[in-house]
Amino acid sequence: MAQVTTGKEIVILKDESVTLPKGFKAGGLHCGLKRKKLDLGYIASAVPATAAGVYTTNVFQAAPLVVTQESLAKENKIQAIVVNSANANACTGEQGLKDAYEMQSQFAAELGVKDHLVAVTSTGVIGELLPMDKINTGIKQLLHKDNEGVNNFLQAILTTDLMVKQIGVQMNIDGKTVSIGGAAKGSGMIHPNMATMLGFVTTDANIAYTDLSSALKDITNETFNMITVDGDTSTNDMVVVMANGLAGNGQLTKDHPDWEVFYAGLKTVCEALAKKIARDGEGATKLIEVKVAGAFSQQAARAVGKAIISSNLVKTAIYGTDANWGRIVTAIGYSGVPIDPNSIKVSIGAYPVFENGLPTPFDEAKLKQYLEQENVQIVVELNQGDVSATAWGCDLTYDYVKINASYRT
Amino acid sequence: MAQVTTGKEIVILKDESVTLPKGFKAGGLHCGLKRKKLDLGYIASAVPATAAGVYTTNVFQAAPLVVTQESLAKENKIQAIVVNSANANACTGEQGLKDAYEMQSQFAAELGVKDHLVAVTSTGVIGELLPMDKINTGIKQLLHKDNEGVNNFLQAILTTDLMVKQIGVQMNIDGKTVSIGGAAKGSGMIHPNMATMLGFVTTDANIAYTDLSSALKDITNETFNMITVDGDTSTNDMVVVMANGLAGNGQLTKDHPDWEVFYAGLKTVCEALAKKIARDGEGATKLIEVKVAGAFSQQAARAVGKAIISSNLVKTAIYGTDANWGRIVTAIGYSGVPIDPNSIKVSIGAYPVFENGLPTPFDEAKLKQYLEQENVQIVVELNQGDVSATAWGCDLTYDYVKINASYRT
Numbered sequence: 123m124a125q126v127t128t129g130k131e132i133v134i135l136k137d138e139s140v141t142l143p144k145g146f147k148a149g150g151l152h153c154g155l156k157r158k159k160l161d162l163g164y165i166a167s168a169v170p171a172t173a174a175g176v177y178t179t180n181v182f183q184a185a186p187l188v189v190t191q192e193s194l195a196k197e198n199k200i201q202a203i204v205v206n207s208a209n210a211n212a213c214t215g216e217q218g219l220k221d222a223y224e225m226q227s228q229f230a231a232e233l234g235v236k237d238h239l240v241a242v243t244s245t246g247v248i249g250e251l252l253p254m255d256k257i258n259t260g261i262k263q264l265l266h267k268d269n270e271g272v273n274n275f276l277q278a279i280l281t282t283d284l285m286v287k288q289i290g291v292q293m294n295i296d297g298k299t300v301s302i303g304g305a306a307k308g309s310g311m312i313h314p315n316m317a318t319m320l321g322f323v324t325t326d327a328n329i330a331y332t333d334l335s336s337a338l339k340d341i342t343n344e345t346f347n348m349i350t351v352d353g354d355t356s357t358n359d360m361v362v363v364m365a366n367g368l369a370g371n372g373q374l375t376k377d378h379p380d381w382e383v384f385y386a387g388l389k390t391v392c393e394a395l396a397k398k399i400a401r402d403g404e405g406a407t408k409l410i411e412v413k414v415a416g417a418f419s420q421q422a423a424r425a426v427g428k429a430i431i432s433s434n435l436v437k438t439a440i441y442g443t444d445a446n447w448g449r450i451v452t453a454i455g456y457s458g459v460p461i462d463p464n465s466i467k468v469s470i471g472a473y474p475v476f477e478n479g480l481p482t483p484f485d486e487a488k489l490k491q492y493l494e495q496e497n498v499q500i501v502v503e504l505n506q507g508d509v510s511a512t513a514w515g516c517d518l519t520y521d522y523v524k525i526n527a528s529y530r531t
Numbered sequence: 532m533a534q535v536t537t538g539k540e541i542v543i544l545k546d547e548s549v550t551l552p553k554g555f556k557a558g559g560l561h562c563g564l565k566r567k568k569l570d571l572g573y574i575a576s577a578v579p580a581t582a583a584g585v586y587t588t589n590v591f592q593a594a595p596l597v598v599t600q601e602s603l604a605k606e607n608k609i610q611a612i613v614v615n616s617a618n619a620n621a622c623t624g625e626q627g628l629k630d631a632y633e634m635q636s637q638f639a640a641e642l643g644v645k646d647h648l649v650a651v652t653s654t655g656v657i658g659e660l661l662p663m664d665k666i667n668t669g670i671k672q673l674l675h676k677d678n679e680g681v682n683n684f685l686q687a688i689l690t691t692d693l694m695v696k697q698i699g700v701q702m703n704i705d706g707k708t709v710s711i712g713g714a715a716k717g718s719g720m721i722h723p724n725m726a727t728m729l730g731f732v733t734t735d736a737n738i739a740y741t742d743l744s745s746a747l748k749d750i751t752n753e754t755f756n757m758i759t760v761d762g763d764t765s766t767n768d769m770v771v772v773m774a775n776g777l778a779g780n781g782q783l784t785k786d787h788p789d790w791e792v793f794y795a796g797l798k799t800v801c802e803a804l805a806k807k808i809a810r811d812g813e814g815a816t817k818l819i820e821v822k823v824a825g826a827f828s829q830q831a832a833r834a835v836g837k838a839i840i841s842s843n844l845v846k847t848a849i850y851g852t853d854a855n856w857g858r859i860v861t862a863i864g865y866s867g868v869p870i871d872p873n874s875i876k877v878s879i880g881a882y883p884v885f886e887n888g889l890p891t892p893f894d895e896a897k898l899k900q901y902l903e904q905e906n907v908q909i910v911v912e913l914n915q916g917d918v919s920a921t922a923w924g925c926d927l928t929y930d931y932v933k934i935n936a937s938y939r940t
Contacts, residue, residue, distance in 0.1 A: 182864035182872045213860060213872070215889045248857035249890040357861055434843070434927075435935055442936030448657035451622060452766055455591035463591045463622075480624045481658040518843075519936075523929050526844055527851030 130293060130383040132390055138290025140165050141272040142303035143326035144368040149270040150278030153260025155208035155246070155253065162260040163278030164229065165322060166202040170239055171366035173200040174335035176342045178318070178359035184212035185222040186242040187360055193226070193238040198331040200364060201239040203322060204229040204264070206257060207281050207307070208246040210318070212357040221252045228261045245307060245318055245358055246281055272305075279307040279320060282525070287398040291387045295380040296371040300327045302387050306395040309402050318356030321346060321395055327384060328367035329374040337385055338363050345392040348424065348513045349400040350432050363388075400514040405521030410440055411514050412500045418507035422459045427513030429457035430500060437518035443493035445486065447475035450500060459504075467503040539702060539792040541799055547699025549574050550681040551712035552735035553777040558679040559687030562669025564617035564655070564662065571669040572687030573638065574731060575611040579648055580773035582609040583744035585751045587727070587768035593621035594631040595651040596769055602635070602647040607740040609773060610648040612731060613638040613673070615666060616690050616716070617655040619727065621766040630661045637670045654716060654727050654767055655690055681714075688716040688729060691934070696807040700796045704789040705780040709736045711796050715804040718811050730755060730770035730804055736793060737776035738783040746794055747772050754801040757833065757922045758809040759841050772797070809923040814930030819849055820923055821909045827916035831868045836922030838866035839909060846927035852902040854895065856884035859909060868913075876912040 141148050150163035175194055177187050194200060204225060211218050222242050230237045244252070263269060276286040287306040292299055308319030323338075342361055374384050401409040412430045417423035430436055433453040439446035450468055454461060464479035471492045474482045492498070550557050559572035584603055586596050603609060613634060620627050631651050639646045653661070672678060685695040696715040701708055717728030732747075751770055783793050810818040821839045826832035839845055842862040848855035859877055863870060873888035880901045883891045901907070 180861065180864035181870050182860055213857065213885070213888065213890060215873075215887075248861070249885075357864060434931075438932055438935035441932065444936070448622065451591055452589065452657070455589035455766060461590050464624075476622070476658075478624075479622065481622060518932060520929050520932050522843075523847055523850065523927060523932060526847035527853070527928075 130380065132383065132387050133292045134390065135290040135292065137288070138303055139272045139276060139288035139305045140303040140322055140324040142290035143301040143324045143366070145169060145326060145366050146303070146324045147270060148272045148275035149264060150274035151260060151263060151269040154256040155206060160274055160278035161207045162257065162264060163275040164202060164204045164264055165275065165324060165364070166233060167364055167366040169366055169368070170199045170201045171364035172198060172329060172331050172334055173362060173364045174331065174338045175360060175362045176338060178356060180357045182213060182357045184210055184244065184358045185214055185218040186211055186244045187358065188219060189222040189226055190241040190243065190360065190362070193241060196238045199239065200241050201235050202229065202233055203241040203243065203362060204261065205243040205279055205320065206252070207279055209244060209250055209252050210246045210248050210358050211244040211252050213249045214251055217251055221254055224254060225257055225261070228258055229264065232261060232265050241362055243320055243360055245279065245320055248357065276305055279305065281307065281309070282404070283307050283309045283402055285398070285402050287395055287402070289391050289394040291390050293383050293387045295327065295369070295374065295384060298369045298371045300369045300371055300384065301325060302391050304391040304395050306399055308399040309404050318358040319346065319399060320358070321361035321392070323361065323363040323388070323391055325363065325365045326367065326369035327365050327374055328369065328371050329365045329384070333375045334363060334365055337388055341389045341392045345389065345396040348427065348511065349396045350428065350515045397514050400516050403516035404525045405519040406516030407519060408440060408496055408498055408517045409514065410498050410500065410516060411512060412502070413510065413512050414502045414504065415510045416504040416506055417509045417511070420509050420511065423509050423511035424513070425459050426454055426457045426502060426504065427511050429453045430502070431513040431515035434518055437515065440493060440498055441517035441519050443490050445470055445475060445484065445489040445493060447481065451476055454502065461504060465505045469501040471499055539789065541792065541796050542701045543799065544699040544701065546697070547712055548681045548685060548697035548714045549712040549731055549733040551699035552710040552733050552775070554578060554735060554775050555712070555733045556679060557681045557684035558673065559683035560669060560672060560678040563665040564615060569683055569687035570616050571666070571673060572684040573611060573613045573673055574684065574733060574773070575642060576773055576775040577777070578775055579608045579610045580775035581607060581738060581740045581743055582771060582773045583740065583747045584769060584771045585747060587765060589766045591622060591766045593619055593653065593767045594623060594627040595620055595653045596767065597628060598631040598635055599650040599652065599769065602650060605647045608648065609650050610644050611638065611642055612650040612652065612771060613670065614652040614688055614729065615661070616688055618653060618659055618661050619655045619657050619767050620653040620661050622658045623660055626660055630663055633663060634666055634670070637667055638673065641670060641674050650771055652729055652769055654688065654729055657766065685714055688714065690716065690718070691813070692716050692718045692811055694807065694811050696804055696811065698800050698803040700799050702792050702796045704736065704783065704793060707778045707780045709778045709780055709793065710734060711800050713800040713804050715808055717808040718813050727765035727767035728755065728808060729767070730801070732770065732772040732797070732800055734772070734774045735776065735778035736774050736783055737778065737780050738774045738793070742784045743772060743774055746797055750798045750801045754798065754805040757836065757920065758805045759837065759924045806923050809925050812925035813934045814928040815925030816928055817849060817905055817907055817926045818923065819907050819909065819925060820921060821911070822919065822921050823911045823913065824919045825913040825915055826918040826920070829918050829920065832918050832920035833922070834868050835863055835866045835911060835913065836920050838862045839911070840922040840924035843927055846924065849902060849907055850926035850928050852899050854879055854884060854893065854898040854902060856890065860885055863911065870913060874914045876914070878910040880908055
């Protein structure tokens with residue numbers, strides 16, 4: 123349970139996911155894209171849901187993202203999402219686009235809804251056409267009762283992920299229980315030809331589109347966009363939120379007295395999923411959190427955090443449980459943010475390691491012990507202003523090289 | 532031997548270095564910073580040499596860089612460079628700055644020249660004060676005949692480098708033989724707490740300061756600034772060129788008929804050193820060259836080249852001899868350059884792998900064989916304009932992780 127500043131409670135339910143909110147169901151099956159595991163899944167709402175999305179900035183945007191963006195734009199609503207793993211339908215040209223539309227209309231027919239109310243997402247190998255016979259056969263069985271269940275969905279969206287990634291939260295708005303559920307996949311910003319990070323968020327909140335959309339953008343910048351595994355931005359990255367209004371609260375907008383608690387709830391879901399993706403980074407053994415405080419702007423705080431979390435040298439040092447503060451200071455120095463070396467302070471966990479332009483003496487043994495834990499924190503105080511940011515990532519290990527040097531062959 | 536467009540020959544002498552040009556000597560000795568190996572070196576010219584430098588953009592610039600920049604600015608001339616390895620004199624505060632000045636004046640006294648005619652450089656561990664007793668004792672013996680010899684110098688500048696890095700070229704200007712020699716160290720843009728990349732270039736050309744300086748800047752952008760090992764920009768990076776005029780040619784400026792041949796010679800030296808640094812990257816088994824053509828600007832061509840050469844996923848794929856074109860295309864897509872996915876062409880060596888927005892069928896076995904070679908080339912045609920750039924780097928291997936996870940502890 124986490125308290126928020128409004129005094130309202132946000133209850134965190136670790137084993138819940140996208141079916142926690144009222145009126146959502148999900149499922150998945152094996153249609154033959156993977157050898158044995160589930161590879162086709164869906165989320166569906168009982169009624170059309172206000173929906174917003176954020177999409178990769180990679181210019182090689184995959185076909186399903188093009189279709190989903192275009193469809194969402196029609197009414198700012200969707201009623202369902204269909205997703206396959208093992209094939210990203212990226213770099214597949216005109217035929218790939220046709221296939222994504224077909225996937226959409228096939229699932230829309232099963233649900234009995236208009237095509238544009240179905241979002242399509244794909245994740246997996248780049249540059250191969252979808253085997254549409256398998257997809258179509260799978261879609262025909264997808265809504266069958268035997269395939270229903272959120273665990274089927276959570277399995278169906280994975281590629282080389284080691285863990286499923288889910289979270290649920292509940293809060294009280296207008297005297298009604300409002301729920302938000304989330305699921306994600308991703309184990310590298312891009313996988314070995316495996317595209318990518320997908321995030322699915324559902325809520326039964328009644329909420330205005332514009333406010334949902336801007337909240338998702340802002341929160342994505344603070345959560346999903348602050349993680350890195352290897353610095354590579356994939357062709358298929360996408361986060362979609364669906365709000366079906368079945369909680370029965372008065373419509374949420376930025377002016378609603380409970381806006382803050384909803385925003386905090388949505389952020390809790392996105393941050394939890396983002397951290398799970400970072401921790402499940404390819405070959406990772408640790409989750410690294412970089413907290414930057416005292417920046418003069420949000421951009422500056424984020425740039426410093428991202429420089430540190432993206433540094434291969436910092437990542438390998440933490441894998442080696444080495445309190446190598448010189449690499450952290452160096453990353454701050456090339457982050458592009460104007461900084462006075464003499465006014466910053468750097469700590470690893472609770473141990474200051476650099477202050478007033480000079481190294482701070484520290485107990486190497488104790489710090490090594492700290493670095494042996496699974497969660498490692500780096501704290502930077504810039505002393506330039508009062509803006510903060512947090513970034514998350516993972517260590518760089520032999521297994522990262524192994525996974526990525528040997529994946530395709 | 533390489534032909535340049537002027538029709539003038541540039542003779543490449545692979546085993547020559549900074550003492551190839553007339554009037555330069557060099558040497559080195561062991562003063563006790565390393566356990567056994569040489570750790571203190573110098574280059575000296577018989578007469579003051581027109582000198583220009585380029586320096587790291589890291590805001591945590593090390594003390595010797597501050598001293599060197601300030602000294603060069605006085606007359607645009609230096610007569611000698613003194614360099615130590617094993618200690619970077621970086622993040623060392625006021626005392627570090629005092630030590631760098633002392634190192635300068637001690638060696639200036641030995642040479643009998645003014646302080647500001649001596650450049651100071653250091654490379655090695657960050658955050659430790661120089662043991663000035665050892666440095667001063669060493670400097671007193673540095674000019675002794677027993678310590679003279681360019682090989683001593685080449686050894687004395689190394690940290691964890693596996694190979695010495697040297698090159699010499701000669702060309703004819705105004706009927707005189709003009710020589711340029713180069714030496715470098717560096718095995719990561721920053722080493723495990725090991726700062727850095729240093730480049731030393733000497734020439735006996737008679738050349739105007741402004742033209743030498745701008746040529747060095749332009750060439751550095753095309754060579755040293757186009758290599759990456761791990762994307763980390765160190766606190767000590769520096770390249771210095773000294774031109775003592777002893778070749779006796781008429782003063783070179785941009786208007787001299789042989790300017791182009793001199794420029795090509797200087798570029799040959801810098802490019803050769805840059806490639807040697809990339810190939811000697813930590814844990815590297817291969818040199819990767821990325822050629823980008825058809826860009827609409829220099830900046831765009833370089834951004835695409837650097838995105839590819841910096842991608843951990845591309846680097847691991849090449850280590851694994853995997854023709855993973857999807858990772859190359861993805862890196863192009865997030866380089867920040869507006870690109871039409873349907874108009875680019877990507878080749879690995881002579882094998883096209885992506886064209887017209889779709890993968891090109893290729894012979895996996897042949898391409899794998901190509902990737903097993905020590906030198907691997909990636910060629911990108913953007914079809915947007917006529918500007919080209921080349922970037923160099925190395926593969927990402929188990930040994931990179933090993934070296935960097937276990938260095939300090």
